[in-house]
Amino acid sequence: MQLELIRNATLKVTYGGHILLVDPYFAPRHSLPSFTGRSPNPMTELPHEIDDILEGVELVIVSHLHTDHFDAVAKERLPKSLPILCQPGDEEKIRESGFTNVSPLTQSTVWQGLTITRRQGSHGVGPVVEKMGQVIGFTLVASGEPTIYWAGDTVLYPPVAETIREVSPDIIITHSCGARWDSDLIVMDAEQTIEVSHLAPRATIVATHMEALDHATVTREDLRQAADTGGIAPSRLLIPADGETLHLA
Template sequence: MKIQLIRNATLWLEYGGLNILVDPMLMDKEVMPAFPNTPNDLRNPRVSLPETETDYMDPDLLIVTHTHPDHWDEAAAKQLRKDIPLLCQPGDEAVFTGAGFTNVTAVDDKHEYHSVRFARTPGQHGTGEIGERMGKVSGFVLEADGEPVLYIAGDTIWCEEPAEAIRQYQPEVIVVNAGGARFLQGDPITMDGPDVAAVKRHAPDAHVIAVHMDAINHCMMSSVDLASYLASEQLDGQVLIPRDGESFEFGPGAGLK
């Protein structure tokens, strides 16, 4: 299994014989204004797409955890082939079919494509009124014979939903969306340092990979900040924090046991 961070939450997976693109945000640097009601007015994305040998524009499968513009943007809708099979959460289908995609599957619970089994997991994109306004979000667990169990948590804070997913599926590799994204009011809507530390302590034998930093204006915790926080919690080096374009490979039995 190979996992490559493209940028923000956009991932390239080589898993179970499939090339999978997750949450494609493909727009050029600073094309989009700052998210409203956020702590600064910096334009998004903050960084360009990295140079990479990976042909991430031609995957076998797309996964979109939810349709906020830093996970699915107009550039992705225009540039990606319309016949690529696409997995999404129920309720989002019209966004993709309206953009011309012809092979869209809303995963209610479980789905199998070729040799890979997918399970959709819930999350909480914040707390209180802001969490309600952010709407439904999903993660996905991937399983295939001979591959480590992979859990992509999506845009969720640390709460009962990801804790239950870890208990149920016992993933060997976990990808979390960090950055502590927030608005001027309320608590973070993605994982901050304490949340990422909680994931690692809840799944001490798993490889935890933290992404979703340094690219969007309201992600207030940078990758440098996260590394510093984890070091202060005696978790230095225990969470992988990739650079844009960096990849990791994991074989069967990838847990740290």
């Protein structure tokens, strides 16, 4: 399989002979408001032209409708006939933007030989979850491919650990920037990412959703230092740069 980090949570995944795009966030650098007053968002530019990112894409997965996961530029630039999988409850809002092939991922679906299964996520813990709203993760399974668990915008909490135990994924993709809202952690930070590595000692962890938004509290360098301190080898915890492509067996 091939995994290209575009920016933030946006991934282009070549898997089972197909190309998937996850959580498209195409806004130009500094074109959206700040979350904390530190910087307009996104803080980085796209590494490629949007047409190049969209080349070959056959399926889009939208985990939730926060603007850093499905923004106005993506709604404008994505072909309206592209199939989109989303969490239940978001399908009508996506259709309102003109998309004609939108399906909620209620449990598990098979698309072109790929088994895509919805997984629980919690965009924080406690009262902040009501502000953040519902989110999903997913697993990907295909013949001859590694099993992938894309955790999404979630903290490490019991259902995430349960998914890791149940699925035994070969690759786990985390959102590891330690973003906070009203001081509450809303995605994994360095400590939780290291804990994921310990929960899945045979898996490769790919840390994404980093250095693009101003409410993040963990940089790539911070995470690498924490991994070194925690005894996690660089080959087990990959922290790709924007635009970097990983080839994973």
